[in-house]
Amino acid sequence: MHSNEYIQFFDGGIEPKLENLGGKGASLVTMTSAGMPVPPGFVVTTAQFDAFMDEAGITEETHRLLAGLDPEDMAQVDKVSATIREDICSRPVPPAMRELTISAYESLMNRFDAPVPVAVRSSATAEDLPDASFAGQQDTYLWLDGVKAVTEHIRQCWASLFTSRAIIYRLKNNIPNEGLSMAVVVQKMVNSRVSGVAITMDPTNGDRSKITIDSSYGVGEMVVSGQVTPDNIVLDKVTLAVVTEHLGDKHAELVPDTGAKCLVEREVDDERRGRRSLTDGELTAVAQMAKRAEKHYKCPQDIEWALDADLPDGENLLLLQSRPETVHSSKPAPQTAPQPVVSGGYFSGISAGSLKPSA
Numbered sequence: 001m002h003s004n005e006y007i008q009f010f011d012g013g014i015e016p017k018l019e020n021l022g023g024k025g026a027s028l029v030t031m032t033s034a035g036m037p038v039p040p041g042f043v044v045t046t047a048q049f050d051a052f053m054d055e056a057g058i059t060e061e062t063h064r065l066l067a068g069l070d071p072e073d074m075a076q077v078d079k080v081s082a083t084i085r086e087d088i089c090s091r092p093v094p095p096a097m098r099e100l101t102i103s104a105y106e107s108l109m110n111r112f113d114a115p116v117p118v119a120v121r122s123s124a125t126a127e128d129l130p131d132a133s134f135a136g137q138q139d140t141y142l143w144l145d146g147v148k149a150v151t152e153h154i155r156q157c158w159a160s161l162f163t164s165r166a167i168i169y170r171l172k173n174n175i176p177n178e179g180l181s182m183a184v185v186v187q188k189m190v191n192s193r194v195s196g197v198a199i200t201m202d203p204t205n206g207d208r209s210k211i212t213i214d215s216s217y218g219v220g221e222m223v224v225s226g227q228v229t230p231d232n233i234v235l236d237k238v239t240l241a242v243v244t245e246h247l248g249d250k251h252a253e254l255v256p257d258t259g260a261k262c263l264v265e266r267e268v269d270d271e272r273r274g275r276r277s278l279t280d281g282e283l284t285a286v287a288q289m290a291k292r293a294e295k296h297y298k299c300p301q302d303i304e305w306a307l308d309a310d311l312p313d314g315e316n317l318l319l320l321q322s323r324p325e326t327v328h329s330s331k332p333a334p335q336t337a338p339q340p341v342v343s344g345g346y347f348s349g350i351s352a353g354s355l356k357p358s359a
Contacts, residue, residue: 001107006048006100009107010041010187020045022123022183027322034296036289036319039308040111041118041187042104046125048097049158049182056091058084062162063177071171077164085159093155101154105147105186112188117143117261120150121185122157142219143189145261150186157184190318191256194277195220195306196230198290199325200237206327208300210243211235211287215277217268218253220304220320228252231276233283240287247276282307285317293322300325 003012008021008029016029025043032038053059065080109115120141139160141153160166161182170177196215201208216223216230223230229248236243250273257264278286286305293301304320311318 001103003042004100006045006051006097007104008043008045009104010038010043012042019125019181020047020183022046022125022181023323024121024123024321025183025185026123028185028187031293031296031319031322036292036296037315037317038319039188039190040108041185042108043123044101044104044154044184044186046181046183048101049184051097052091052093052158053088055094056087058087058091061087066167066177069167069171071168074164077167081162081164081167084162088159088162089155093151098151101151102147105150108186108188115145117145117189117256118150119185119187119189120144120153120157121187122160123183123185124161125179125181125183142221143256143261143263154184154186158182190306190320191309192219192306193217193309193316194282195304195320196223196277196286198286198303198305200290200294200300200303201325202234203325203327209237211237211240211290213278213283213286213290215286216248216250216253217272217277218255218266219263220306222252222254222265231278233276233278235283235287237287237291240284242283245276247274249273250277282317289317289319293319297322297324302326 001007003009003014008014008016008025010029010032012029014029016026016033018026020026021029021043025045028038028041029043032040050059053062062084065084069077069080071077105118108118122139139157141156144150144153161180169175170180194215194217196213197220198211198213200211202210202212211234213233213235214223214230215233216228222228228250230250231248232244232246234243234245235241250268252265253268254263255266256262276283289305290301290303293303301322302325303322306318306320308316308318310316
């Protein structure tokens with residue numbers, strides 16, 4: 001199957017456009033085109049979302065419900081959110097449109113010897129921009145098997161554009177609803193042995209001569225959500241020498257249960273907790289990947305990465321996401337006061353349903 005108006009494969013050779021693919025989708029297509037090690041997948045484009053919303057009669061009703069909405073009136077915001085999301089989840093998707101998505105999923109599965117689980121990830125048109133980060137604003141669903149689970153969760157991602165949190169964020173930041181759209185990424189799930197984030201600066205003070213890496217065992221959601229304290233390593237960006245290193249407790253990890261077809265939380269034994277989750281070679285490889293992303297995008301990057309347990313050493317480091325670092329990168333000089341780190345994407349926005357068997 002080839003890319004078309006409603007489906008764009010990461011390696012389909014079509015120029016990535018934010019208005020078609022959203023922030024995440026455009027980034028993944030760009031990284032794939034640049035030869036970076038990105039797990040394969042495709043994007044259900046904004047054109048499909050827009051056509052569905054228009055044909056189902058939801059667009060006009062959504063504008064009416066959101067007009068004049070007070071972001072401080074939580075009860076009304078919740079009511080409007082529930083109405084819009086119920087419409088999106090209950091109206092039928094036109095058969096021809098649905099068939100394109102099913103064909104794309106089958107085409108992706110044909111790349112492997114046997115069917116593989118996938119991640120289904122929201123990719124809104126206003127996220128991951130240089131001047132505003134929407135990390136975690138919409139949903140991500142992990143370890144989904146089968147076309148039924150995938151199509152259902154694509155619809156859930158569409159609906160997540162109108163959660164109360166997302167509506168309030170847009171209202172308070174004067175982001176208009178008109179022209180807002182949602183693409184959805186469907187991507188081979190990584191069997192993460194170790195994962196985390198890397199920022200091509202020191203986020204505590206904006207020092208661009210450093211690379212900061214957080215890493216822990218299993219899927220990276222536990223790092224992003226703060227459920228575990230990861231290893232934190234700061235390296236010199238030029239020499240890649242370790243400047244500071246703090247071992248986290250890493251008391252638990254999210255790992256796949258292939259029988260139950262879901263992610264399960266497992267306790268990490270004392271031996272693994274007591275050592276760094278990355279070897280020296282793996283640490284260097286993550287730092288080099290982060291530098292490569294920064295060089296490609298020409299600005300400080302906040303990346304998500306994972307070591308895939310199914311791949312051999314030397315081929316197992318995968319780049320899951322790269323977005324502009326938004327806290328310090330626009331500032332010309334380092335700041336002395338600690339600032340919050342914005343992270344998310346592949347791991348962020350995971351709902352409780354992601355940790356249970358798919359229907």
